[in-house]
Amino acid sequence: MQYSNPESVPRLADLFSLKGRTALVVGGSGLLGGEISYAFAELGAEVIVASRNEARCGEFVSTLRQQFPGVTAHALGVDITSPASINTLLEQVGEITGGGLDILVNSGWSGRKNTFESISDEDWNNDIEVCLNGVFRTIKAAVPLLKERRGNILTIASMYGHVAPDYRMYDSERFANPPSYGAAKAGVIQLTKYLSSFLSPHGIRANCISPGPFPFESTQKENPDFIARLAAKNPLNRIGRPHELKGAAVLLCTDAGAYMTGQNLCVDGGWAVW
Amino acid sequence: MAQLGNPFDLTGRTAVVTGGGGILGRGFCQVLAAHGARVAVLDLDAQAASASAEAVREAVTGAELLALPCNVADPEQVSEAVVRVVERFGGIDILHNNAATKTGDLKEFFEPLETYKLSTWREVMSVNIDGMFLMAQAVGRQMLAQGRGGSIVQTASIYGVVAPDQRIYDGSLYLGRQINTPAVYAASKAAVVGLTKYLAAYWGDKGIRVNTLTPGGVESGQNDVFSQRYSARVPLGRMAQAGEMESALLFLASGASSYVTGQNLIVDGGLTCW
Numbered sequence: 001m002q003y004s005n006p007e008s009v010p011r012l013a014d015l016f017s018l019k020g021r022t023a024l025v026v027g028g029s030g031l032l033g034g035e036i037s038y039a040f041a042e043l044g045a046e047v048i049v050a051s052r053n054e055a056r057c058g059e060f061v062s063t064l065r066q067q068f069p070g071v072t073a074h075a076l077g078v079d080i081t082s083p084a085s086i087n088t089l090l091e092q093v094g095e096i097t098g099g100g101l102d103i104l105v106n107s108g109w110s111g112r113k114n115t116f117e118s119i120s121d122e123d124w125n126n127d128i129e130v131c132l133n134g135v136f137r138t139i140k141a142a143v144p145l146l147k148e149r150r151g152n153i154l155t156i157a158s159m160y161g162h163v164a165p166d167y168r169m170y171d172s173e174r175f176a177n178p179p180s181y182g183a184a185k186a187g188v189i190q191l192t193k194y195l196s197s198f199l200s201p202h203g204i205r206a207n208c209i210s211p212g213p214f215p216f217e218s219t220q221k222e223n224p225d226f227i228a229r230l231a232a233k234n235p236l237n238r239i240g241r242p243h244e245l246k247g248a249a250v251l252l253c254t255d256a257g258a259y260m261t262g263q264n265l266c267v268d269g270g271w272a273v274w
Numbered sequence: 275m276a277q278l279g280n281p282f283d284l285t286g287r288t289a290v291v292t293g294g295g296g297i298l299g300r301g302f303c304q305v306l307a308a309h310g311a312r313v314a315v316l317d318l319d320a321q322a323a324s325a326s327a328e329a330v331r332e333a334v335t336g337a338e339l340l341a342l343p344c345n346v347a348d349p350e351q352v353s354e355a356v357v358r359v360v361e362r363f364g365g366i367d368i369l370h371n372n373a374a375t376k377t378g379d380l381k382e383f384f385e386p387l388e389t390y391k392l393s394t395w396r397e398v399m400s401v402n403i404d405g406m407f408l409m410a411q412a413v414g415r416q417m418l419a420q421g422r423g424g425s426i427v428q429t430a431s432i433y434g435v436v437a438p439d440q441r442i443y444d445g446s447l448y449l450g451r452q453i454n455t456p457a458v459y460a461a462s463k464a465a466v467v468g469l470t471k472y473l474a475a476y477w478g479d480k481g482i483r484v485n486t487l488t489p490g491g492v493e494s495g496q497n498d499v500f501s502q503r504y505s506a507r508v509p510l511g512r513m514a515q516a517g518e519m520e521s522a523l524l525f526l527a528s529g530a531s532s533y534v535t536g537q538n539l540i541v542d543g544g545l546t547c548w
Contacts, residue, residue, distance in 0.1 A: 164509075164548040235437070274437040 015256040018045035023103035023253070024093055026050050026080060026138055029060035031216060032156060032245055033107030037064060037073075039246040040103065043254065046072040048096060050089055051108065052079050080108050080134030083141075090141045100148035103253045106135045106188075107156045114178035115170075124180045131184035136191060143199065150203035154253050155192045157210045157264065159271045161185030169229045185210075189264050196262030205261040207252040212268025214240040235270030281530040285310030288363040289527065290356075292346050292409055293373030295322025297494050298429070298516050302370055304330045305520035306527060307337040311368065314359040316344040318373070318401075338363070346373050346405030356412045365420050368527045369413040371428040374462075375401040380451060387457050395458045402462035403469065410473055414482065423481025427526045428470050430488045432542050434463025439507060446500030453500070467538055474536030483535040485526045489519045490542030509544030 023040045027033040028049035041047050041064055049064075051057045054077030061075040076092055079085040093101060110130045112123045135155060146153065160182040170176055188208065195206040213230040220227050220239070231238045248267045251257045266272060289306045293299045295317030303313045307330050315330075317323035320343035327341035340362050344355040359366055375398055376383045382394045406428055417424035438455040446453055466486060473484040491504050493513045505512050522541045525531050540546055 166509075166548045235439075270437075272436075274439045 010255070012256070015258075016043060016250060016254050018043040018102075018254060020044075021102035022046040022048065022093075022097045022100070023105065024048045024050060024089075024101055024142065025105040025107060026078065027108035027156075028105065029053070029057045029075075030107060030109070031242055032211060032214060033105065034060060035242045035245050036105055036107060036154075036249045038067070039250050040253070041068045041071045041073060043250065044071065045103070046074075046097075048074045048076060048093055050076045050078040052077065052110075080138055081129050083137055086137055086141045090145060093142075094145060097145070099145070100151070101142060101145035102149045102151045103154065104139065104142045104146060104151065105154045105156070105249070105253070106138055108134055108138075109156075111178060111181055113176045114180070115172045115176050116179050118172075118176075119178050119180060123178070127178060127180035128184050128187075131181065132187040132191070135188055139191075139195065143202075143204070146199075146204050147202045152205040152207070152253055152257075152261075153192070153195060153199075154249060155188050155206070155208045157188045157192075157208050158182070158185040159210055159212050159266065159268045161187075161189045161210055162264070162266075163272045166233065169226070169233065174223065175226055192264070193262045200261065205252075205257070207257070207260060207262070208264040209245065209248050209252070210264050210266045210268060211245060212240050212266070212271040214242055214245075233271070234268075235274060238269065240267065240269060281532075282524055282528045283310055284368070284524075284528055287367040288312045288314070288359065288365055289368035289370060290314045290316060290359055290366055290409075290413060291370040291372055292316045292344070292405065293429075294341075295319050295326045296372070298489070298492065298519055299372055300326040300329060301516050301520050302372060302523055303327070303339070304333055305524050306368070306370075307334045307339065309524060309528070311527075312338040312340075312363045314340045314342060314355075314363070314366075316342050316346070316355055316373070318343065318345050318375075346409055347400040349408055352405075352408045352412050356416055360416060366413050366416050367422075367424050369409060369424070369426045370523065370527065371406040371409050371426065371466075373401060373405055374429070374459075383456060384451070384453055385456070386454075390456065390458070398456070398458045399462055402459070403465045406466060406469060410469070410484075414473070414477060417482050418477075418480055423483070425527050425531075426470075426473065426482065426484040427523060428466050428484070428486050430466040430470075430486045430538065431459065431463040432488060432490050432540070432545055433460040434465075434467050435488060435538070435540065436546050442500065442503035442507065444499075444503075446503065447497040448500070449495040450497075453496075470538070471536045478535060483526075483531070485531070485534060485536065486538040487519065487522055487526060488538055488540040488542065490514050490540075490545050492516050492519070507545060508542070509548060512543065514541065514543060 023045045025037045028037040057075040061073045064073050078089040111127045165177040192208040289311040294303050294315035307313045315323045315327045323341040327339040345351045443454045470486040491513045
């Protein structure tokens with residue numbers, strides 16, 4: 001390696017630092033969003049955790065404060081299906097930061113159990129409303145704040161946003177993967193690419209993570225056969241551990257990823273490579 | 275110009291098919307001839323080329339065929355073959371780069387990665403990718419000189435797109451021999467996809483279209499164990515029949531795809547979609 005001026009080369013510790021940065025993690029107290037909130041706090045960011053379950057969000061934030069003393073964390077309620085609620089959230093964020101936002105993560109999710117046969121118009125619309133429209137709406141409301149800090153956006157999609165589920169793994173009752181889920185997640189991937197292009201003049205980066213199988217602990221305990229099927233489908237031969245998203249989120253959201261935008265980083269154990 | 279109303283018609287066109295004596299090659303030659311093309315059947319094995327040409331002549335009344343022995347890895351033989359095709363048929367409109375090799379030594383070809391010989395690797399590459407380059411170069415020059423564009427179709431493989439699931443090879447035999455997919459095969463076929471895109475962009479303004487045809491596993495001499503294991507990974511639940519690749523070739527070779535270039539048409543029963 002040759003540098004004209006080695007002393008001017010940023011150190012990794014600085015590239016990965018989030019000291020002085022503020023992150024808004026929507027869905028930030030959930031299975032995967034919670035890991036991302038933790039990762040940001042660990043690197044020194046002020047973390048604003050928002051979700052529709054404000055009580056759970058509050059509990060999560062108090063645990064996070066205990067884990068990382070000195071880190072500032074906030075819990076806010078939001079309903080991402082409501083433009084008014086999102087506007088209120090971003091107003092609160094602006095008040096907390098004094099204007100501006102460095103990182104926005106969209107990890108909010110909620111869906112109804114369905115197959116292609118069972119899904120109604122209403123359920124389809126509900127899933128798209130939360131998983132895709134909610135992401136669009138949150139980003140649109142946050143962009144003015146992101147512009148002030150040349151911030152970046154991280155969206156959470158899914159392997160089912162770019163490959164189809166092998167439906168033999170699902171039994172349609174306890175386990176189901178509705179068509180709305182993949183459609184919304186594919187939309188999230190493409191929206192991210194669009195934004196990476198559209199927002200680049202403002203110095204705002206937009207990237208996506210497509211997690212592989214990360215089932216809830218309750219699902220793991222109750223349905224070992226299903227978990228075994230998921231594991232066997234994967235080259236790494238196992239399901240994901242939620243903390244395994246932390247590295248990818250940190251790479252994309254810190255200055256370490258300053259030249260990455262419009263990417264869909266698959267953290268899936270190799271799910272889609274064969 | 276193709277007959278109005280039948281964009282698949284190839285009357286008056288000349289096609290060159292490499293690997294024309296192989297499992298898929300004979301069918302490829304036949305479908306092109308059946309739709310009106312004059313076909314030059316190239317194969318390393320002179321007898322296989324002649325047998326293929328003879329079979330197509332019997333199947334397609336009035337078909338014009340030329341069987342030529344040609345080692346596509348040898349620049350002189352490639353140039354010579356192109357000269358002979360042009361002498362005989364007056365020009366070239368379609369090139370199907372279809373030749374691939376398992377080398378003359380199946381034991382070495384199927385050797386495990388850890389002990390794979392560089393000499394075997396290079397021999398495979400010399401045909402699977404060098405050969406495609408040499409043929410595209412020589413035929414491309416001819417097409418440019420003719421000034422009326424052309425269509426180049428290159429055969430890749432699903433294993434140039436996704437990785438093989440090694441578990442399917444346990445107990446799997448091909449013509450009585452334990453098989454696998456060697457890394458060199460996957461690497462050479464991925465290279466084909468890259469070469470296609472490059473050439474499509476490079477010759478786009480000259481009216482030469484270049485596309486990849488990616489077959490899934492074709493039934494040819496595998497044992498039941500392989501067939502069942504492979505089929506279980508395919509949404510359509512079965513291996514491909516050789517003939518199922520022919521309509522895709524006809525599409526890409528003919529005016530039916532006149533606005534399609536740089537694409538990879540995957541005919542795999544859905545293998546790569548989940």
